[in-house]
Structure formats: C-alpha cells, structure tokens
Amino acid sequence: MSVKLDTWLLEILACPQCRSPLRLEEAAERLVCTDEAGQDCGLSYPIRDGIPVLLIEEASKGSPSGEERA
Numbered sequence: 001m002s003v004k005l006d007t008w009l010l011e012i013l014a015c016p017q018c019r020s021p022l023r024l025e026e027a028a029e030r031l032v033c034t035d036e037a038g039q040d041c042g043l044s045y046p047i048r049d050g051i052p053v054l055l056i057e058e059a060s061k062g063s064p065s066g067e068e069r070a
C-alpha cells in the first residue's frame with residue numbers, strides 16, 4: 001500500500017518548523033523534511049487517509065542521533 005500525493009500539493013507544502021520543502025516517502029507513508037534550510041530539522045510527518053498531517057507535535061525526528069535542539 002502506497003500513498004499518492006499530487007505533485008502540486010507537494011510543491012506548496014513546506015515543513016512548518018523550518019520552511020524547507022518536503023519529500024514524499026511512499027513506503028513509510030510520511031512526508032520528510034528535506035532540511036534545505038540547513039537547520040538540522042529532519043522531521044517527518046505522518047500521512048493519514050491521504051492527508052498530510054503537518055503538525056510539529058505529530059512529527060517525529062528522522063535522524064536517530066538523539067540530539068535535542070530546542
């Protein structure tokens with residue numbers, strides 16, 4: 001089962017934390033921050049019923065470094 005998002009939708013979406021573009025991880029059904037802003041963000045957002053949930057509270061950190069940055 002894979003998620004399909006319209007290209008135009010992906011293009012207008014941005015990470016709510018660092019405003020970087022988002023990349024679709026179809027297998028994981030998540031939108032992952034591309035971290036283009038270079039802020040070591042790397043959050044990934046869940047997609048529920050085809051709707052991206054772009055909430056920082058719902059996001060999980062993509063990198064397993066465990067380094068927390070407030």
Ligand SMILES: [Zn+2]
Pocket residue numbers: 015016017018019020033034035041042043
């Ligand atoms: Zn981000």
